[in-house]
Amino acid sequence: MKLAADRILSLLLLGLAAFIAVQAWQLQVPFSYDPVGPKAFPLLLSGLLAILAIVLFIRPGASGQWPTGALLLRLVFTMAVLGIYAALFINLGYLATTALVSIVIAWLFGAAPVKAVVGGLLLAVGSYLLFTYGLGISLPTGSWIESLLGSN
Amino acid sequence: MFDFLIQGFGVALTPLNLGLAFLGALLGTLFGALPGIGPINGIAILMPLAYTLGLPAESALILLAGIYTGSEYGGRMSSILLNVPGDAGAVMTTLDGHPLAKKGLAGPALGLSAVSSFIGATVAIIGLTLFAPLLAIVAVKFGPAEFFALMIFAFASMSAMMGKDPVKTLIGAVLGVLISTVGVDSGTGVLRFTFDMPELYDGIDFVVMIIGLFAVSEILLMLEHAFRHDQEGEMAPIGRVMVKMSEVLYCKWAILRSSVIGFVIGVLPGTGASVASAVAYTTEKRISDHDNSFGTGNMRGLAAPEAANNASAAGSFVPMLTLGIPGSGTTAILLGALMLYNINPGPMMFREQPVVVGGLIASLYIGNVMLLLLNLPLAGVFARVLQVPRWLLVPSVAILAFVGVYQLHSDLMAIYLMLIIGVFGYLLRKFGFSLAPVVLGFVLGGLMEENLRRALSISGGDVGILFQSGLSIGLWIAAALVVLIPMFAGKLKAKFLPAAKAS
Incomplete structure (x- = not known):
């Protein structure tokens, strides 16, 4: 086969x-x-x-290398993380979701936990500043933050 | 006859466009150098940026073209220093580039590749300037039947020239065309393949498709590589940064020959850098490899594919700008980007959009000089980009993909669709498909159907109209020849491309 x-x-x-x-x-x-x-x-x-x-x-070609076991699990997990990122992107807001997702992906790619957390936080804040102030893109702030701001 | 170029320099030399050409060159070099991200991925990821900045069409195209040519420069870093080609077009660069780096000549190798890239691109841009107006004159004679035949020719030459598997190339193209049929049929207003989802009525969005196909699938592939600990070559030290004049002169004929080869192959619709660099390398090996040193770090073996690579990148603009048929997967993305500005690609583009076309060609001249000036002294700095760890790179790609789609649509469905297309792209790549034909099919699909139907409604449904004019008959014959010749000349091809096989 x-x-x-x-x-x-x-x-x-x-x-x-x-x-x-x-x-x-x-x-x-x-x-x-x-x-x-x-x-x-x-x-x-x-x-x-x-x-x-x-x-x-x-005339089929060679089958190539297909992911199995732990790798397949990681691939599915990564897609799930990205799916959750999409699902929470608007309601939870850009900063929070991006930080979380960056931390998880960094960890998946073998970064030490401390590095992953620091890197993820920096990525989220840095990219937020770059996008909103550098490029003028409006990113979702998140409904929970908006309601906090609204109640003040 | 060259009014368009004068007008073009007028456009390209405005401060905004000069700045964008520089930004594109810089970003392109950086993205091309990032491990695992070749030119086509770089453009796919950075494309939404052009819309975000709210640029006019010619400025957006100047930025994207700068990214394209810049990433061809950046792509050589990982080929030479790590022996990891960023894309198919860079494979030939590794053959002599990496051995040179191992000999401690990484710096000169990078310098030589920058110089050969510059010369290759310059030759090709001059060729583009000379040929494009001529082709545009012929292009005016194109009716819908001829245009349809031309697209068939593009797919035929792509399947014959690209990759090891012509069947998969064709399947990829058909899948791309099929995806382009989703949405409202422009002729009759009938909804096709929308499955009652209003989000699909307008068809699959170009940006969503491209980002999903390239960026998201790339994330999954990078995860695989990281897991298997592939591609973690030792980085060679750069050493002396400058290339010597004598070294460049040693390669001068190799560079010039390969530039011409690259340009001609780049002009052929559907074939791009990978074919050009392979043909240039094998030709050069036959002509000037007297002591059998190709593959062990011969400077000519590095200069040839690099010159051809960049020459074909510029050459592939010829069919794109004059006929509306992209010469490569990357120009297909650029063409799709133009279509978002309601610029109809096709034979009339050169006449109707002189500002866009002229501005682009002029900015290629300017960008090319900028790239040489950036790359010669700063090779060592750009090389640091190679050391960006994957765990930081991958989340960044994900962020760019999400923000890119979100800021265009502010819509969750678009993001989900992007993820689904990403899985689709990943599976295609695992099955050994190249994504370029899929993109080409997706971009050209709508035009193809439109022209077919227009031709047939002129003739009242008679298929004969497709084979009536001399031009269209010539294109059909050319398409048939391109497919048939390699089939019958298999032996000849094995002789002609031994190095391509060995890689």
């Missing part, structure tokens, strides 16, 4: 091509003077994709 990766990919691409074809086929086209319409181009592409996927299945 040395050549598995490209074969799995080609099956996925075939599935994608079929999905696109079905989706494109179902488009409701209003009357227009355009003789081609919105269907033809995606259908053409899905056909092309299917042909290429079959070629890939017949």
Whole structure:
């Protein structure tokens, strides 16, 4: 099963091509003077994709090195951290989320805890100053800070 | 005939644009030198900056072009000092560059590479100045059918010339084109592939796509490298900083030959620095490697790919500015950036946007001089950037990606979409895809469909119109030849590119 990766990919691409074809086929086209319409181009592409996927299945390349175990866990964890960063970005505010995320990522990349905390805090504050005062970008302050300021 | 250049220097020499060219050169060199971040990633990450600053189109393009050419300069640092090429185009630089550094000649190697880069870029920019107006005259004859054929040719030449796997290059291009079909169909107003999500009605945003594809996937790849402890080569000491005149003169023919090769290959749509530097290196090896010292630290072996590299970077502006077809993945990003300014790429751009085109070409001349002056004395300073630890670099990339998308959209959906595209980009790269065809497909996809449909509505649905004019027939034949010749000439190619294989 040395050549598995490209074969799995080609099956996925075939599935994608079929999905696109079905989706494109179902488009409701209003009357227009355009003789081609919105269907033809995606259908053409899905056909092309299917042909290429079959070629890939017949002649797969080397599989490469895929992450497993601890590394896979770290990759998933990193994406989760970035997802949480996105989710909290507006409500918790730029400074707090950026500091937290920078600390966690620095730690993931092997920085000692103290270094990670100091580096993360400096990155957050430094980039905040650069973006807001240097480039004039308005970053989210965070609703909790705003409510604190509002209650004063 | 060269009015555009005079007008262009008028634009490029304003204090704002001079400053931006300098900023671009500086940022580009720094980002190109950062470990693991090649030119294309550098542009992807810094692109939103151009919009943040609220620049007019020509200024934004001058900044981005400065970043592009600057990062080609910066990219050689890690190739020479660490033996780690920042991108595919820099692979050839490592072959003789790193052995030179090991011999204690890191400083001269960096200096020589700066000089060859400068000469390569200058030759190519002069070529651009001469050729672009000529091509623009031909370009006016392009109708929708010819334009469509031209794009097919671009994809064909890319699949034939780029990377080891033409099938994957084509699949990448098709995926890119498919992603460009998401959203409202401009011809009929029908929603395609939006799955009832209003955020997708306008299609996938260019900035979200590029940042996700490059920056986010890069974070995951860097994590992998860090985990496996790859790419942690010993950094060679710089030593003497200046390159001697005699060393440059020793390489003069290698530099000039490679500059021309790089320019010609750069002009071909779809093929960029990686092909140019490989062809230049192997050509030079055949011509001037008398004592078999290429690969062990021959100065010519370093000068050739460096000159070709930068020549092709400037050459790839020719098809982009005259025909609206990017010559490389990086120019595809630049072109996409222009489209955000409602500048329609295509055969008419050279006529309709003389300020943008002329200003850009003029700023390439200026930026190139700036880069040489920056890079010759300061190589040692820029080299320090290589030592930025990953644990600091990666959060910075994440921050730039988030802020870049947020300040354009102030919308969480856009950020989530960026992350999803990032995972997609990571998977593509793990499967051995190059991202350049995906970007090219994404940028050209809309134009491709539009021109196809326009051609067919002129002919009332008759496909024959695609093969009617001499120009379009020529392009179809060229596209077929580009694909077929390497297939039948496999043996010849193996002879021609032995070094490319060995790497």
